[in-house]
Amino acid sequence: MSLTNASPADAARAAKSASHVLATLSAEARNDALTAIHAGLTAARDEILAANARDLELARQAAADGKLSASLVSRLDLGKTGKWEDMLKGILDVRDLEDPVGRVTLRTKLDDGLELERVTCPIGVLLIIFEARPEVIANIAALAVKSGNAAILKGGKESTESFVAISTAISNALSQTQVPNDAIQLVTTRESIPQLLALDRDIDLVIPRGSNELVRYIKENTKIPVLGHADGLCSIYLTASADAKLAADVVVDAKTSYPAACNSVETLLVQESALTTVFPAVASALAAKGVELRCDAASKAALFPEITNIKDATPEDYNTEFLSLTLAVKTVPDLSAAIAHINTHGSHHTEAILTADQAEAERFMSAVDASGAYWNASTRFADGMRYGFGTEVGISTNKIHSRGPVGLEGLMIYKYKIRGQGHVSAVYGEGEGKKRFKHERLAV
Template identity: 40%
Template sequence: MSAPATPVSAAPVSTAPVSTDDVARVAALATRARVASRRLALLSRADKDAALRALADALDAATDEVVAANAEDIERGRRGGMDEGLVDRLTLTAERLAAVAGALRDIAALPDPVGEVVRGSTLANGLQIRQVRVPMGVVGMVYEARPNVTVDAAGLALKSGNAVILRGGSAAESTNRALVGTMRGALEAQGLPADAIGLLDGGRGAVRALLTARGLVDLIIPRGGAGLIQTVVTESTVPVIETGVGNCHVYVDAAADLDKALAIAVNAKTHRPSVCNAAETLLVHASLRETFLPRVLAALSEAGVVLHTDAAAGGVAQSAGTPHVPATAEDWDTEYLALEMAVAVVPDLDAALEHIHAHTSGHTEAIVTEDRAAARRFTTEVDAAAVMVNASTRFTDGGEFGFGAEIGISTQKLHARGPMALPELTTTKWIVEGDGQIR
């Protein structure tokens, strides 16, 4: 049995010493970002959209430079024994970079949340009150080997009027420097402050200095493996929006359309296994043990998936000659980020719900069923940021939801939950207009 993939740079930063140089570096970066954020807050939508398109054009023009920098990171990662699933996350081809640049243009086409009136009224005393969306200010992003996050975060921050401080994983160091350098140059060419997009260098002490820069940084968003996220949540004195790992389940109900179920299960696992919305566990109703389970196990195995089976699923696999390994207790809580999947047979919907309650990470859960009552129970009782009915877990994504891009997927319950895009990068303020009223 191969080991689950371990995210790059996921080791806790809490034990790292914070030097005076770390504190000074973060303070200087955040102070410049604060000045830039005040400038961004004054921009019109047209100004921000033009800047986003300029960033996209600059990335297109710098394709050769960025891809070459990315090749350095990939070579260094492979020399260090990086898992191939993580190499896939790290890789930025010309085609992927074009898609990343395209996401910036998509963001430019989205409505600007800044200034949106959330609610308002005129009081009996004549005071006019309204709650409006305003930028957060300075947002810190701490993430791992996903260079597209560098661009998505910068673009979403710019559109929502925020300055951003980026701290990507060391595995993508060369790529991130090329991306941020290109975007900062494009901002300057537009007459905008380059410090609206900052890149934090240094080791884990610098990260800890960022997490404790309360008063200089308004919000921290971690994105990566469980170790990184929990360290940020635990150690940060700056407010955090918690994103989470994706231990996602697909449950195939007794009333499922089996062709739909086969397509969904295979897609959810194999379409891109190294991302957080890929399914990690397949639950199959016991009534489908002889009809559906052999088909799906064979299809997954043929797609290269290592199957970690419970006793019932293992028996079916054994009879069919499908390769498999016995599941351990740890497998049900593992985010593989690779072509591996845990499979269990459950006696009924109640057992499926109990299994999910026990092991979910609160990201995305899916049911395949033609029984509306079962679907209703599943969507009501499952506690997750996204719940799918007859659809792949791979759809939990800001782009797929029509947001243009996302800065992360929140698994918490306050302020933001699920794919986070522009509105989630704003806060609100109350504006009260009167005509001399006193209390």
Template identity: 55%
Template sequence: MSAAEEIAKLAKSAFEDSQLVASAERVNALHHIRKALESNKSQILAANREDLQAAQIEVDAGRMSESLLKRLDLDKSDKWDSMLQGISDVADLPDPTGIVSYAKELDDGLELYRVSCPIGVLLVIFEARPEVVVNIAALAIKSGNSAILKGGKESNKTTQLLSQAIATGLSQSSLPATYVQTIQTRAEVASLLALDQYIDLVIPRGSNSLVQNIQNNTRIPVMGHADGLCSVYLDESADVDKAVRVVLDSKTDYPSACNSTETLIVHESLLQSVWPIVGRALLDAGVRLLCDPPTLIALSSLAPQPLNLALAGPSTPSSYRTEHLALTLSVVALPSLPAAVRFINAHSSHHTDAIVAESQAAASAFCRGVDSAGTFVNASTRFADGFRYGFGTEVGISTGRIHARGPVGLEGLVIYKYMMRSTDAKGHVVGDFGAGGKRYKHKDIVAAAVPF
């Protein structure tokens, strides 16, 4: 048996064994994991600094982007504290398993329940951000799933110590120590993708190329988190102050995030009014603008020149399909709301898109017409986040169309099973129903939980 198969087999066994463990024990495990992380903070951050130093060499050599480097820093701002708080937030959320979503009495003494349950063994593959190890581990444990995690090689040292802390926490609970495992190499990933007898769902979190490569090399269902090609559309009814606030925040709050806006669409009627004010604010914030001819001309024709036009230049067709992950924004002018909707659906990654509009009709049409996981009105695309949605944290943002879409929290990590019970002295058989026999009652049962 290969090492990868042993890992997968242990994960499956851990999942199956955990199904008879009380949900309260999963919460207990999360508290122990948080304590283990707190106890090992200095060592973990020291490892993170080593990863950052190695990554800086790659950036200096032109082999890694600055945006990727920024994602590696676990000690930046409040990232460490947010990671720990995410564990506590997930622990405090309601148990997503055992919830009844359908209950019927089919016959006297014959009851049917649809009940939420874990998916099984998750294989989660992600790039750069080391805190994702903890985020996903917390969600997997709380939702009753076992997990195998593979982070990017650029964060190996950090990931190893985070994983050790998670294992320490698990060892102090009733859950198997192999409930959350990590792997380090692409060869292990390739082997695991063939083990559909053990692994139930693959969640790739990264670039389109990563997601597509995995989808093309496995029979296991894939829930993809791909590029974040988000956009903001300034409708002809847009308020200028809202436009400035929403566009600036969407682009500059954290440019390397997948929910940062990459494309600004301007209604043609705003070229001489709202757009120059928004453009000035972006340029003053150091944003490089890649403009189509109408938006570039509108900026260039302003007199006196108040803008740093050194940061404004022409776009190319590829600009609108590029996830810049930096202070760069592609800009295009379009004649109507329907044209904007068509443009977004043709160019976006179906992640999150926003409209700035005072017209309720325009806002409604935008939200219905744009085929993305999130459609916002007068709000920054940066709100597309599991923590901000109240999910505690997230596995990723699904841009697909399976059971989970958008930020994937606990509810995205459960499915359901049907449970049936007969209390009849003889039991129930299908032969008793039909022509000349019984008829199904299909009577609603009010039930918050399965009574058996």
């Protein structure tokens, strides 16, 4: 890793060159580099925590002056119980994942002696823009090295001292390995962001990790593909056939287990015929957890006068990611209306249906236009660790490449290799005297 003073354009070009070397390293060489990073960070623990303490000191002053939120200060703190250890363990966890590079996903015999192979390979150069958490830098460096991608990292200014200390340790560690120094670069000036976002020739993918505003800014200001999501407007459709206890448990988990998460539920769609049967128990359970409901007239009437923590929903509430203990509630006549509502108002993140009817559940899961479609389970399961991917780059609501929680696989593309013996194309065709392709699918 290098802490670059180069211009963004030079940094990106150097990263691209390094990516071409990194792409050809063996799994062993890349894993050795991860072992070296782990050892280097372990040895530099004191310097890094001291640097982090300086960042924290400044941040606490800024918070006291009302210029920074307390939650940001908390996210900065590498000294919190377990955080340092988790960061280090994360590097070895990534190292021990299955190698994503060089996996053959298709093999076809085109003709005698002429074989086509599709092989996974790294994308190239990633630009990662993130906010406060300093441990992300180690996590991302590990993911990049493991996947054979070069990375340019831009962290938030509040963590600058921590970033520099961590990147110095990583840089020293990598200099003992086959990974080129320019493969991981740290950029510290905020002014560099617009310049980096313009470098669509050398940077292949942008991964923002931070607030909705950060992601939205990036998506609107670059032609480089962006992997991520700005919004997480998840809905649950509660049907009349759902078990009341099951429904209350799932909706309470989806709303209250981490309200600020992107996979928390923001809109509850209630089937009209469930209003006076299943819905009141769900609403009571939510009220007991302090959730404020924003109801349409029909759902409000169904609860009156038992539940009092209710406001009238405005149209905007059905387009709002509250990220708090607030839930919009809307009555719909049937499955089609629920699907139509989700496909109009949702953010293509994660949607759930609560029903005892399998056919209805399958129709819902097939029809909602979202990266996750669940039956009788909480939307909060939308997460790379929970899916068993070992690590997570982010959650994508894109319609191409990667969707939903993205693990190492999302950092890969493929290339086609052909091995021939001097084969030429002109002899193949449909006409007389022309050869035909064999197109035999081979085992991979």
